[in-house]
Amino acid sequence: MRIEKELLACHLDYSRWATLRVLEAIAKLPPERIAEDRHSSFGGILGTMTHLFQADRAWYHRCLGESHYPAKQEGEVFDFAKLKAEWPTLLANFAAWLRAQDDARLAGTLFWRSFMGEDRTERIDKILLHVVNHASYHRGQLMMLVKQTGGETIGTDLILYPGI
Template sequence: MQTIRTMFAHMDWANRQLLEALQAAPKDEASQATLLFLHVLQAERIWLTRLRGESSEGIRLWVDDTDSLDCAALIEANGSGFQAWLDALPEEELDQPVAYRSQAGAPFETSTRDILIHVALHGQYHRGQINTLLRQSGADPKPVDYILYARLGEG
């Protein structure tokens, strides 16, 4: 359970690092990277909603307007939401199935552990893409590797 908690603490730290990079980049140059970042944050929100046993039906996975959401507010809500949810989760429930519907409405059941691992890996995959987009646009990317997080004593 501690590994999962650490993965989510790293995820929150990495999101905050990327937000700094996106805020420092010229807005027009970072727009594609910001859209992808909003996708990451929306996906985190969707999965947290599902883990709480709520419907994610009204939450858009892809947002076209970078001004329509406040990234900082989403980072805060997702970070504190996952931390509180994980703090209340008994370890023996990690392998229990979670029933939910995809954004297309298809029913699924997936273990809590697999959902949590997916959320952490999905975000890390896209954060690498976001850094590439920042670099290609001439903006400065932010290192978000776990080892850096650990070296900084964050983990």
């Protein structure tokens, strides 16, 4: 099944909007709450945010042709300020890359090496839907963690996105 570029762009724009909303909600928390280990799949808020940012960044670089781009860069340390500063630019660049592609490219395949060291190939349009779905999943976790810390949650459902 071929997925049209405009639909992919809409979903990637939605994902950017939702992620920026989550960053706004998390920014209202005290720094110690952001950093604390809440024993979730990636520790807590900061760990989950870091995982999601690294995944978004790896997929972006893979789409640029860097098939062996690692999720974790040697010596890199994350805090909320770094994520809040770098993530919006990454997401904007990813959306711009998508809009610069033609339909044939998006229907083509991409080779990459997974984080487990496996060589993989998949259609680019399917990868882009995965990027959006992966982000939605972890944004849900982040909102749960924000609520557990006593913070205010916000809606990020697609139905709330004003861009459609």
